[in-house]
Amino acid sequence: MLKLSTRTFSASKVWLGYSLSLILLAVSFTLAITLGSVQVPFKEMLHIFWGTLFGTNGEMDGMLRTIVIDIRFPRVVLAALVGASLAIAGASFQGLLKNPLADPYTLGVSSGASVGAVTTIFFGLTIPGLGSFTLPVISILAALITLIIVLTFARFVERSMKMETIILTGIIFSSFLGSILSLMIALTGEELRQIINWLLGSVSMRGWDYIKLIAPFFIIGALLLMWNARELNAMAFGEERAQHLGVNVQLRKYVVLASGSLLTGAAVAVSGTIGFVGLVVPHMVRMAWGADHRHVLPLSILNGASLLIVCDLVARTIISPTELPIGVITALIGAPVFGLILIKKRQESRG
Amino acid sequence: MLKVENASGGYGDNTVVNGVSFEVQKQEILGILGPNGSGKTTLMKMISGLIPLSEGFISFKEKSLKSYSAKQLAKEIAVLPQLHSHAFDYTVRETVSMGRYPHQKGMFAPWTEKDEAAVTAAMKQTGVLVYENQSIQELSGGERQRVFLAQALAQEPKLLLLDEPTNHLDLSYQKQLLDLLKEWTRTHELTVVSIFHDLNAASLYCDRLLLLHEGQMVSLAAPGDVLKKETVERVYRASVHTQAHPELPKPQVTILPDYRQQEQKGITKELFQITSDHILLTAPQPLKTLSSAVIGAGLGWYRYFINRHVPMDYECEDSYRDMSDYAERYGWNVADSVGMMTAVKVEDVVIKELYDGELSAVIAVTAGVGNAVDVSLAHERNKEAAIGTINIWIFVNGKLSDEAFIQAIMTGTEAKVKALQHAEIKDPDTNTLATGTSTDSLLVAAVQSGSEVQYAGPITPLGKLIGKGVFDCTTEAIKIYLERKKKY
Incomplete structure (x- = not known):
């Protein structure tokens, strides 16, 4: 009987997780649409969405409509997609590498994708047939290549790939790639401020075009990772253990790495390098609702979206009218969390 | 059931195991012994499919090991590894449930009653049911070892491979675990191949012992024929004394320390x-x-x-x-x-x-x-x-x-x-x-x-x-x- 009740408990805990996360997402969404240099009343917001959806534009305030539909709504959606992508990518990297400190930023994958994106932008590259998708595709390829190099290097440094080794390797590559970026920027010499802003991450003034650039990659990447949720559970105990449990480790590992790179590359291509989202969100989700990746992944999507929407809101309102890069806000939250996880892990390994 | 023929293998160019051949019968417990670095774990990894053979052949149920997919193999062979670290707070139940992975089909495989029964039985038998909602991080080494044993048993394997299963266990759980394995060989048609450091436990519970030395087989026979004073002293380079177990016709090995007792006083x-x-x-x-x-x-x-x-x-x-x-x-x-x-x-x-x-x-x-x-x-x-x-x-x-x-x-x-x-x-x-x-x-x-x-x-x-x-x-x-x- 005890067993039955405890199972009901954990089932309801997960259910609670989804409910809370959805409510949080709805609240962040509403706040981000309504707050800003121009306040949009909640009722008006619903009115505008309703009107736009069903084409009854009648008594709408034209300016408010433009602010909501053309400026804030795409911005919020983009923030949500970027946040969701980075969070689920982080969660899957952590599971695969059994390393709670892994995320696109700390692994150096974001930097790799940035180099890809900046190269594309500055040399005006276009791959024939891809058109505007050249940018995310090159970012993704750069992300994947960086990830493979980082992991190969870490394995070369130490076969067992301890937590610290991987992160240290990530930092080495981040600095190296960051310098290459600086060099590229210095050599071109123009639009310095805009590029630096982009590097620190931003979802402003991107519009629907950018959403179209990230959405397909987000859907493919997220589905691929969800398909591997149970395998990630097994691999969180190490690759050998996963193999013994019947997981086709070689295949699954590459699927997860490729999906994570896909999500990171696409997110970086549209918003620059936004750090720590993939670190903070899965960590919070695990603390609140357990480590099972079948739930950690979808819950990370929801909460990653909420977190980045809120961070973007703070970034554009806190010293209004100046906008902060969103990466500044996520780093302010993320770096301390990174420190806390490190302390906790060291204590565990000592105890 | 398991047949290893002239198997060699190792890491890269470094051949650790050299030309080992043996066969394991259904429901047998085979113990693998040998000093550190003798290739026990490597041999085990070769059997569990983690390391490819450089020479020789391993077959399970008359079929080459290579012809099994990872999932098929996991339904037949389960492995209990030496204790390792894990990064996340899985509960005991979640951990044991992963043992059902090879039995589940498709992406969103439903959790069947059979899965539930196997998981609960495995937890009960290893005595970890009481911890089922606790995080494995909170458990002691011995308790964790039993959780991973439960995970392996939940796979419902025909062959169980163990790497020093009694490591980290106190005397009572060592006995319990080995008794449980012995019982499962009878009741669940389980076959066991296990690495042992403890020669005496191996002698008591194994039907046969395989002694490795520098990657090669020294002997493969009943405990009484393997654990001879001369053999053990040669392979382990330690002076020992062997004698019979007080209750069972199995040899027990005692080490003879180098220190001598101080000059004895006579009786007067x-x-x-x-x-x-x-x-x-x-x-x-x-x-x-x-x-x-x-x-x-x-x-x-x-x-x-x-x-x-x-x-x-x-x-x-x-x-x-x-x-x-x-x-x-x-x-x-x-x-x-x-x-x-x-x-x-x-x-x-x-x-x-x-x-x-x-x-x-x-x-x-x-x-x-x-x-x-x-x-x-x-x-x-x-x-x-x-x-x-x-x-x-x-x-x-x-x-x-x-x-x-x-x-x-x-x-x-x-x-x-x-x-x-x-x-x-x-x-x-x-x-x-x-x-x-x-x-x-x-x-x-x-x-x-x-x-x-x-x-x-x-x-x-x-x-x-x-x-x-x-x-x-x-x-x-x-x-x-x-x-x-x-x-x-």
Whole structure:
């Protein structure tokens, strides 16, 4: 009987997780649409969405409509997609590498994708047939290549790939790639401020075009990772253990790495390098609702979206009218969390 | 079931395992032994499909191991690894449930009743059901080990591969785990291949043992044929002693430490303390003793030697208990004590020291012959045994072999018989010459240092000391006994 009740408990805990996360997402969404240099009343917001959806534009305030539909709504959606992508990518990297400190930023994958994106932008590259998708595709390829190099290097440094080794390797590559970026920027010499802003991450003034650039990659990447949720559970105990449990480790590992790179590359291509989202969100989700990746992944999507929407809101309102890069806000939250996880892990390994 | 043919393999160019061949039968437990670096774990990884073979062939159920997919293999073979770290807070139940992975089909495989039953049964059997909602991070090493065993059992494998399963487990769980495995080989048609560091556990639970040395097979046979002193000493480079398990016909290996006990002090007459209640000899250090005493009987190491006086009408249901209590009351640790009883006045003990060069013996005898028996005619008696006893203690300042202990007992007994004949003691029932009394007791204790004594038959140096000493002491003790009897 005890067993039955405890199972009901954990089932309801997960259910609670989804409910809370959805409510949080709805609240962040509403706040981000309504707050800003121009306040949009909640009722008006619903009115505008309703009107736009069903084409009854009648008594709408034209300016408010433009602010909501053309400026804030795409911005919020983009923030949500970027946040969701980075969070689920982080969660899957952590599971695969059994390393709670892994995320696109700390692994150096974001930097790799940035180099890809900046190269594309500055040399005006276009791959024939891809058109505007050249940018995310090159970012993704750069992300994947960086990830493979980082992991190969870490394995070369130490076969067992301890937590610290991987992160240290990530930092080495981040600095190296960051310098290459600086060099590229210095050599071109123009639009310095805009590029630096982009590097620190931003979802402003991107519009629907950018959403179209990230959405397909987000859907493919997220589905691929969800398909591997149970395998990630097994691999969180190490690759050998996963193999013994019947997981086709070689295949699954590459699927997860490729999906994570896909999500990171696409997110970086549209918003620059936004750090720590993939670190903070899965960590919070695990603390609140357990480590099972079948739930950690979808819950990370929801909460990653909420977190980045809120961070973007703070970034554009806190010293209004100046906008902060969103990466500044996520780093302010993320770096301390990174420190806390490190302390906790060291204590565990000592105890 | 599992067939390994001339298998070699290792990491990269480094061949660790070299040409190993063996076959495992269904429901067998095969133990893999070998010193550190002998290739045990590598061989295990080759069997579980983690490391490819550079040469040779492994087949499971008549099919090449390579023809199985990871998932198919996981349904047949489960592995319990050595303890490792894990990064996330999975609950015990979640961890064990992962064992069902190979049995689940498709991306969103439903959790069936069969899955649930297997997981619950595995948790119950390994005793981790009580922790099911706890995080594995919170558990101790031994508890975690059992959680991973439950995970492996939840796979419902036909073959279970274990890498030092008893590591991190305390004595009780070691036994439980090994008993459980043994039981599963019978009830669940499970076959087990396991690496052991503990030679004695392997000897007790394995049907056969495979001994590896520097990547090659040294022997593959029943425990008794593998765990021979010479083989173990050669492979492990350590001096050991092997002997049989006290209850089972399985060899047990004991290491022999390099340090030697400090110079042993000899036993002398002066060590005896005699009161009206008992004779006590407190040895300066434990003595290796073989005796038929009430407590501390058999072979063992003891420090306190007690011959206790009890009244003529002493009758006790549980004389072992009574004697233990007696020893405890006087502060002699029961585990260190050999205790005998006699109705004879213990002040009448006769103690003699005998020397032959470096070898010496101290002999103490208390004798009462009221109960004398002719052993050859004892079958005609139907009288209850009464107390009237000859207790003989033989202390030897020398190092006795096992056979010397037995021969010392024989020689001592023969000398006692001769003394009775010499004193013309008769069995009152048959009126023939008696050979002893109904409840005689004898002990031989040796300091186990000094001159080595291989044999103690009547014409050996020690036999001569015992023969003369026991005869003289017994004769004198009988004389005293008879005189004392005459007085009353």
